[in-house]
Amino acid sequence: MPRMLARLLDIVILPAMVVSLALAFLYAPDEATMHSVYRIFYFHVPAAAASFLGFAIVCASSVLYLRTRRLRYDVIAAAAAEVGVLFCTLGIGMGMLWAKPVWGAFWIPGDIHLMTTAVLLLIYVAYLMLRAAVDDPERRARLAAVVGIFGFAGVPIVYFSIRIVQVGNHPVLKGLDPKMQLTFMVCMTTMMLFFTFVLLRRIRLGDASSAVERLQLDAWAMMERRQDGADAPRLVAGAEHVASALATK
């Protein structure tokens, strides 16, 4: 099923991107106050939404890992966290580019939405750092799952921050011109497809990496058992070869 979905996305993603770009830059009208610069909204908001989806997948996969102890869920959580961080960074970057001409500043320290989003990004950067610092796969998966579950608490805080505490320059959008609405929905769908496209590839890479790790551990375990390390380098090289074959498959 994921392979079929990946193949479908291979076909759909490029036309969807072309349609989205055409709608955003040619079909949607200029905004009355912000004029043309507001068009980054069609990519900024969907990128942020995609990052929230990524962090939700991290949370769900982490729960499933702790319940089943299957490392496959840890691979999915790691992939979703990486892709989520990527989209969150893109969302913040595009927001800053938009804010400078409209608000008059790249970053407004007192804006609660900016602050909570920055902290959310740092939580998931910390999650990735934690993963990089622990070698043992089981321990790494367990620790990361705990951070992945608690870290998700930041997502509703970011979402509701501007809806509950109306401090700062971020508005709560209350209305869109019909043409803008259509463009926004198409761009949101495309961004979600693109997110899935990247995520599936990252999961496949994670599977390959996980296979290499298991094969390397097998090789070293065999070497220790035999007290003869002569075959170990060949086995490790073989594992890396298998991994590269998996990755390019």
Place this chain on the structure above:
Amino acid sequence: MAAVRPIPPTVPGTVAVHPRAPQRTRLPQRRFALGALVMVAALTYLIVTSFSSAVAAVVTPSQLLHRGAASYGQTVRLQGRVLGGVQTNATTLAHVFTVSDGRASVQVTYGSDLPGGFKTGASVEGQGTYNGRVFTAYSLTAKCPTKYQAGTTRK
């Protein structure tokens, strides 16, 4: 592509210990320390900047006028809506406009480019000082509109 001989699965009864682990831990630990340092720096920046911006009191024009001489020369954040048009001082090139909260209004002067979201009726916030006659803003930000409406293309 070179043929790879089949690799056996995990050998039963063995413990998978990675002999290279002691060598490998150094680099991740250094990276971890560096990453932690960057994160601490980023968090410190966020805390300090939000604290320093919170130190300057947020006031409306009526609150500013009510304070009277006590607010003269103090850095405050003035919030309100732009009333009327903008004039540009031909000598200093500073923008002069009025900010109102519906009950009182204050004349504001700002010496830099106006943000794109600035227009009559827009909600703005300026950080600066008041001398009893005019509010001199050092920074000025405008809020985005809450409803996006189609407008004419700006050439």
